[in-house]
Structure formats: C-alpha cells, structure tokens
Amino acid sequence: MTDAGSARHEAAPAATAADAAAAAATVAEEKPLGSVEETGGSADVIVVGAGPGGSAAAYYLAQHGLDVLQLEKSEFPREKVCGDGMTPRSVKQLIKMGVDIDAPGWVRNRGLRVIGGGIKLQLDWPDLASYPEFGLTRTRLDFDEILSARAVGAGVRLRTSTTVTGPITNTAGRVVGVTATVGKDKKPVEFRAPLVIAADGVSGRFALSLGIAKRDDRPIGVAVRRYYDSPSRTHDDYLESWLELRDGRDANRDTLLPGYGWIFGLGDGRVNVGLGVLNSSASFGQANYRTMLTDWLAGTPDEWQLNDEQYAIGPVRGAALPMGFNRVPHYTRGVMLIGDTAGMVNPFNGEGIAYAMESGELAADVAAQALSARSGPARERMLRWYPRELSHRYGGYYRLGGWFVKLIGNPDVMKLCTRHGMPHPVLMRFVLKLLANLTDPRGGDAMDRIINTLTRVAPAV
Numbered sequence: 001m002t003d004a005g006s007a008r009h010e011a012a013p014a015a016t017a018a019d020a021a022a023a024a025a026t027v028a029e030e031k032p033l034g035s036v037e038e039t040g041g042s043a044d045v046i047v048v049g050a051g052p053g054g055s056a057a058a059y060y061l062a063q064h065g066l067d068v069l070q071l072e073k074s075e076f077p078r079e080k081v082c083g084d085g086m087t088p089r090s091v092k093q094l095i096k097m098g099v100d101i102d103a104p105g106w107v108r109n110r111g112l113r114v115i116g117g118g119i120k121l122q123l124d125w126p127d128l129a130s131y132p133e134f135g136l137t138r139t140r141l142d143f144d145e146i147l148s149a150r151a152v153g154a155g156v157r158l159r160t161s162t163t164v165t166g167p168i169t170n171t172a173g174r175v176v177g178v179t180a181t182v183g184k185d186k187k188p189v190e191f192r193a194p195l196v197i198a199a200d201g202v203s204g205r206f207a208l209s210l211g212i213a214k215r216d217d218r219p220i221g222v223a224v225r226r227y228y229d230s231p232s233r234t235h236d237d238y239l240e241s242w243l244e245l246r247d248g249r250d251a252n253r254d255t256l257l258p259g260y261g262w263i264f265g266l267g268d269g270r271v272n273v274g275l276g277v278l279n280s281s282a283s284f285g286q287a288n289y290r291t292m293l294t295d296w297l298a299g300t301p302d303e304w305q306l307n308d309e310q311y312a313i314g315p316v317r318g319a320a321l322p323m324g325f326n327r328v329p330h331y332t333r334g335v336m337l338i339g340d341t342a343g344m345v346n347p348f349n350g351e352g353i354a355y356a357m358e359s360g361e362l363a364a365d366v367a368a369q370a371l372s373a374r375s376g377p378a379r380e381r382m383l384r385w386y387p388r389e390l391s392h393r394y395g396g397y398y399r400l401g402g403w404f405v406k407l408i409g410n411p412d413v414m415k416l417c418t419r420h421g422m423p424h425p426v427l428m429r430f431v432l433k434l435l436a437n438l439t440d441p442r443g444g445d446a447m448d449r450i451i452n453t454l455t456r457v458a459p460a461v
Contacts, residue, residue, distance in 0.1 A: 040159075040180065040182070040189035040190055040191040041069060041157075041191050041192075042069075042177075042191065042192040042193060043066075043067045043068060043069035043157070043191070043192075043193045044061075044066040044067040044068065044193060044194070044195070044371060045061050045066055045067075045068050045069070045193055045194075045195045045196070045197060045367055045371070046068075046069050046070075046071065046177065046178055046191055046193040046195075046196045046197070047061070047068060047069070047070040047071070047156075047196075047197045047199055048071055048164045048178065048196065048197065048198050048199060048200045048206050049070075049071075049072060049198070049199035049200040049201060049341070050070055050071075050072035050074075050076075050144060050147075050148045050151075050158065050160070050199075051080070051144055051199060051201055051339065051340070051356065052093075052143075052144065052147055052339065052353045052356045052357050052360070053199045053338045053339025053340070053341075053356030053357060053359060053360040054070060054072075054197070054199030054200075054338070054339070054360065055070070055144070055147035055148045055150065055151045055360070056093065056097065056147065056151075056356070056357040056358075056360030056361055056364075057197050057199060057338055057359075057360035057361070057363050057364050058070045058151040058154075058156040058158075058360075058364075059097055059147075059150055059151040059154050059156065059360075059364075060360065060361050060364030060365065060368075061156075061364045061367060061368065062151065062154035062155040062156045063154055063364075064364060064365075064367075064368035065368075066367070066368060066371065067157075068151075068155070068156045068157065069156075069157050069159065069191060069193065070148075070151060070156050070157065070158045070159070071159050071162045071164055071178070071180060071191065072148075072158065072159070072160045072161075072162065073160075073161070073162065073163040073164070073200075074160065074161070075160050075161055076142075076144070076145040076148065076160065077141050077142050077145050078141070078144070078145075079140065079141055079317070080140035080141075080143075080144065080319075081140075081223065081224075081225060081317045081318060081319035082140045082225070082319075082352075082353075083223070083225060083262055083264055083272055083274055083350070084137050084138060084139050084140060084143075084264055084266065084272045085109075085135065085136075085137050085239045085262070085264040085272070086135050086136045086137065086138070086351075086353055086354070087125070087135050087349075087351055087354065087436045087438065088125050088128075088131040088132045088133065088134065088135055088436075088438060089131060089351070089354035089436065089437060089438060090135075090136070090351070090353045090354040090357070091131070091132045091134065091135060091136055092130075092131050092132060092354075093353075093354060093357035093358060093361070094136070094357075095132070096361070097147065097150050097357075098150060099146060099147065099150060101136060105138055105142070105268075106136055106137075106138055107136065107137045107138070107265065107266060107267035108134045108135070108136060109134060109135045109136070109137065109236070109237055109238055109239050110124050110125065110134060110135075110237045110238060111123050111124040111125045111135070111237075111238050111239070111432075112125075112238060112239050112240075112241055112432060112436075113236075113238040113239065113240045113241070114241050114243060114422070114428065115240065115241070115242045115243065115244075116242065116243030116244045116418040116422055117243070117244070117415075117418040117419045117422045117423075119422040119423060121422060121425065121428055122238055123425075123428060123429055123432045125432075125436075125438065126429070126432070126433055126438050126439075128438060128439070128440050128444070128448075129440050129443070130438075130439075130440050130441065131438055135239060137239075137264050137265065137266055137267070137272070138266075139266060139272070159182070161182060161183050161184075162180050162181070162182050162189075163180055163181050163182075163186075164178045164179070164180045164200065164205075164206055165178075165179045165180055165181060165188075166178065166179050166206075166209045167179075167196070167206070167209055167210060167335070168190060168192065169333075173333055174333045174334045175196050175210070175333050175334040175335050176192060176193070176194065176334065177190055177191050177192035177193055177196070178190070178191050178196060178206070194334065194371065194375060195334055195335075195336070195367055195370070195371060195383075196334060196335045196336070197335075197336045197337075197338060197360075197363055197367070198335055198336065198337050198338070198341050199338050199339055199341055199356070199360065200341055201339070201340045201341060202319060202320045202321075202322055202340045202341075204322075204327055204337075204340075204341045206335070206341070207327055207335075207337055207341055210332065210333070210335060212327055212328070212329070212332070212337070213327070214322065214326050214327050214343065215325075215326050215327065215328065215343075218323065218324045218325060218326030218343060218402065218461070219278060219279060219280070219323040219324045219326065219347045219401065219402055219405040220278075220279045220320060220321060220322055220323055220326055220343075221276050221277060221278045221279065221320070221321035221323060221345075221350060222276065222277050222284070222285075222289060222318060222319075222320055222321065223274055223275070223276040223277075223318065223319060223320075223321055223350065224274055224275060224276075224289045224290055224292075224293050224316050224317065224318040225272055225273065225274030225293075225316070225317060225318075226272075226273055226274065226293065226312060226313075226314065226315070226316045226317070227266075227270050227271070227272060227273075227312070227313040227314055228270065228271050228273055228304075228305060228306050228311050228312055228313060229269055229270060229305060229311045229312075229313060230265075230269070230270065230271045230304050230305045230306060230311065231269055231305075232303050232304055232305070233263060233265055233271045233304050233306075234265045234266060234267055234268065234269050234270055234271055235265055235267055236263075236264075236265035239262065239264050240262060240263040240264065241260060241261070241262050242260060242261035242262065242263075242296075243260055243414070243418050243422075244256060244418060245257040245258075245259060245260070245261050245275060245292070245296045246296065246299055247295045247296065247298075247299070248295060248296060248297065248298030248299020248300065248307065249295050249298050249299075253299060256411070257275075257292050257295065257296055258277050258281045258282075258283035258284075258287065258292075258411075259275045259276055259277035259278070259281065259283075259289075259292070260275065260276055261273070261274065261275040261276075261293075261296055262274055262275070263306075270313060271306070273293070273297065273306055274293065275289065275292060275293050275296065276321065276350055277289060277292075278405050278408070278409055279405075279409075280405045280406045280407075280408070280409025280410075281409045282409075289318060290316040290318070293316055294316075321345045321350050321352065322340055322343035322344075322345055323343060323344075323345045323346070323347040323350075323398075323401065323402075323405070324343065324345075324347045324398040324399075324401055324402050324405075324461055325342065325343050325344065325390075325394070325395070325398055325461050326343030327341065327342055327343040328342075328343075328387070329387055330342050330386060330387040330390055331383050331384060331386045331387050334383075336363045336366075336367065336383070336386055338356060338359040338360050338363050339352065339355065339356030339357075339359055339360065340352055340356060342359060342390075344356065344359055344394070346398075346401060346435075346437060347398060347401025347402055347404060347405050348400075348401045348404055348434065348435040348436075348437070349435045349436060351436070351437075355394070358393075359390065362386065362389060362390070362393075363386060366382065366383065366385055366386040366389070367383070369382055370382035370383045391460045391461075392460075395459075395460025395461050396454075396455040396456055396457070396458035396459070396460050397437060397455040397458070398460075398461045399458040399459055399460060399461045400434075400454060400455065400458050402461065429447070430447045430450075430451075433447055433448070433451060434451050439451050439452055
C-alpha cells in the first residue's frame with residue numbers, strides 16, 4: 001500500500017494520545033477471545049450493519065481470507081428510504097462484487113433527464129473507460145439482501161435480528177468488540193474482534209457511542225419518497241431530475257417549492273418519486289416535506305397517476321442524507337467508519353450507494369493489511385492510513401460539493417443557473433460529469449481534465 005502523498009494530504013491527523021495508548025494496551029492485553037459459549041462469538045473483524053457499505057466491506061474482507069462477523073439489526077427483506085436509482089459509479093461496484101445485474105428486477109437506464117427553467121434535457125451517461133455507460137434502478141427492499149448474499153457466499157458469517165448496542169473497550173479505551181441484543185427477547189450478548197467497521201447508516205449509533213458526532217458545518221439533506229403505480233412512467237430509459245418544483249395546488253403554478261425532485265421508473269409498473277431539501281435552504285427543517293411532495297405531484301399529468309392517492313403504494317417515508325464527510329474521524333481506537341455512517345453521501349447529487357461500497361472496499365483493503373501486522377503501533381499506523389486515503393480520494397471533491405450546496409441554497413442563484421445553464425447542452429454535459437463524479441482519471445477529455453484539476457486544487461474537507 002503506497003501513500004498518495006500530495007502535500008495537502010500530509011496534513012492528515014496523526015495518532016491521538018488515546019490511539020497510541022490504546023495500541024500499547026492492546027499489545028499488553030491481547031489474549032485468546034472467549035468461546036462461543038462465553039460470548040456471542042469472535043472474529044477477525046466485526047461489521048456493524050448489512051447495507052451496501054457493510055456488505056461490500058464484509059465481502060472484500062472475506063476475499064482477503066479474514067473471518068468476518070456481520071451483525072444486522074433487521075431481517076431481510078427490509079425497506080430502506082432511497083431513490084432506488086444508481087449511476088454508473090454504483091454499477092461499477094456491483095460488477096466488481098459479482099452481482100448478476102442482468103437478472104430479473106434490474107432495470108437499466110441511459111442517463112439523466114433534467115427538467116428546469118421550462119426546458120427538458122436528456123443527457124446520456126458519459127462514455128468513459130473507467131465506468132459502465134449505463135445506470136440501474138432496483139428497490140432497496142431486496143437490493144441490500146442481494147449484496148448481503150454475495151458477502152455470505154464469500155464466507156461472511158451474517159447474524160440478523162442482532163442490534164449492536166455499544167462498544168467493548170479495553171483499559172486504554174480501544175474497542176475490542178461490541179455488545180448487542182439478539183432476537184425478539186433482546187437477549188444480551190457480546191462479540192469480540194480486534195477491529196470493528198461501523199456501517200450502521202445515517203443514525204451512526206455506534207459512532208455516537210464513541211463520541212463521534214455529526215459536524216454541523218458540513219452539508220446535510222433530507223429526502224422523502226413514495227412509490228406509485230404508474231404504468232405510463234415505469235418504463236423509462238432515463239432517470240428524471242426536476243430542478244424546479246411548482247406547487248400543483250396553486251392554480252397559476254407560480255409558487256416555487258424548495259428543493260429538487262425525482263421520478264425513477266422501476267420497470268414493474270411502479271415509480272419511485274421523491275424530493276430532497278439541503279440544509280443551505282431557508283426551508284430546511286421548517287417545511288412539511290411530505291406535504292411538499294404531494295403538493296408538487298398534484299400538478300403532474302393525470303395519466304402519470306401521481307396526483308391521486310388511490311395509486312400510491314405505501315406511506316411517504318423520509319431520511320437524512322449525511323454529506324461531505326460530516327462525521328469524522330473515520331478511524332479511531334479500533335473502529336473504521338464507512339458509507340452513510342461516515343457522512344459520505346455526494347453533496348452534488350445525493351448519491352450514497354457508490355460511496356458506501358467504495359469506502360467498504362477501501363476499509364477492507366486497509367484492514368487486511370493492518371491485521372497482518374502485529375497488534376500495536378505498526379498496526380495503528382496502517383489503520384490511520386484509511387482516513388488519509390479517503391481524504392485523498394474525495395476530500396477536494398466534497399469541498400467543491402460543499403460550496404455547490406451553499407450556492408444552490410439561494411433561490412436566486414439556483415434560478416440563474418437553471419435559466420442560463422439549461423439551454424446549453426455542452427455545459428450541461430460538463431455539469432452531469434461533475435455532479436455524478438464520472439471522469440476518467442487519465443486519458444480523459446477536456447471536461448475530465450478540468451474536473452480532475454478542480455478536485456485536486458480544492459482544499460480537502
């Protein structure tokens with residue numbers, strides 16, 4: 001493993017006194033872990049959570065030959081609040097994990113349809129050497145289960161209905177396992193491992209138990225979504241993004257609602273419809289987002305069946321979108337944070353699956369090398385490389401995303417960008433590459449070179 005080594009990344013945090021003490025204590029205290037009868041079990045690595053990030057991490061850890069215990073509080077199948085749309089960046093990760101994306105239930109799309117400023121523009125995903133040229137849709141009801149099955153097939157030991165309640169620490173404060181409750185009777189149990197990967201999603205309860213709270217100075221969004229029976233919209237070659245949302249209950253349609261919206265066809269008669277609002281908006285935390293969704297849909301064509309409650313499938317559900325590294329540090333005292341737990345949603349477009357899976361793979365690679373070393377300072381040096389590499393890969397891009405969020409939070413700026421940007425397809429193709437983070441790192445076109453340069457020169461978050 002080599003350090004990326006640019007000057008801005010040399011400023012990454014060094015070991016804290018607590019980390020150093022914990023590492024030293026681990027050398028002194030490490031001993032054989034309890035048997036299954038004495039504890040809930042032991043492993044080389046415990047992964048908390050079986051979402052996309054957790055299952056990717058578990059899969060790659062198992063591929064490295066490690067004994068992996070994955071703990072999931074729910075039973076499959078289970079719902080998750082998501083737009084169910086995936087860009088080519090997510091598709092690449094699915095292919096790497098060997099997921100059969102040609103099986104029934106996966107629906108391909110060619111690109112993004114953008115609606116705003118009275119203009120409708122269809123943009124194909126860029127033709128790149130680094131990524132597929134198509135996206136996918138699939139509901140999270142079984143998406144996570146498919147990824148989990150890949151992890152189990154690689155040798156991961158999955159335990160569902162197991163709610164992790166907190167860390168087990170040694171005398172120096174290093175995490176050496178987790179406490180949990182199992183089943184409906186919530187039987188308390190302990191699991192032990194020299195390394196824990198926290199992939200428990202937006203709530204980040206495990207990180208919070210270690211005192212790692214979200215940063216208020218980083219972007220965050222709120223999204224709500226609902227499924228509708230919509231035969232006329234379910235088969236669509238494009239994901240659809242609405243940059244302006246009008247109140248459909250306003251007869252003149254002059255009332256502009258905050259946020260952005262989407263309509264993603266699922267190919268089975270249904271669509272996923274939702275909207276998101278960023279914390280740079282004056283309406284963040286003030287509006288009733290569920291009402292906003294129905295107000296917007298009230299103005300859609302009758303044949304779409306999105307403005308009639310009888311075609312709605314299930315309730316409106318909402319979730320937070322933790323963006324731009326809004327929970328740090330990403331490694332401390334024997335715990336690595338990945339995906340939504342680490343606040344890794346893309347601030348430009350709200351995509352979280354790709355970054356959860358990518359960070360899961362990176363965490364697994366770092367963990368495998370670290371665990372090959374003796375416990376103590378040498379292992380800690382390897383583990384601390386993880387947040388440095390995250391900063392190198394995403395820090396500049398997320399900084400740009402933070403600036404972008406602040407700009408579009410101003411309705412006048414957003415209106416200006418929509419009115420003057422949408423009429424120019426070449427500019428919008430550049431914007432698509434930037435927002436979706438889809439460039440070739442080497443040998444790309446002029447757009448790729450500009451975007452890559454911007455992300456390199458922007459100070460890392």
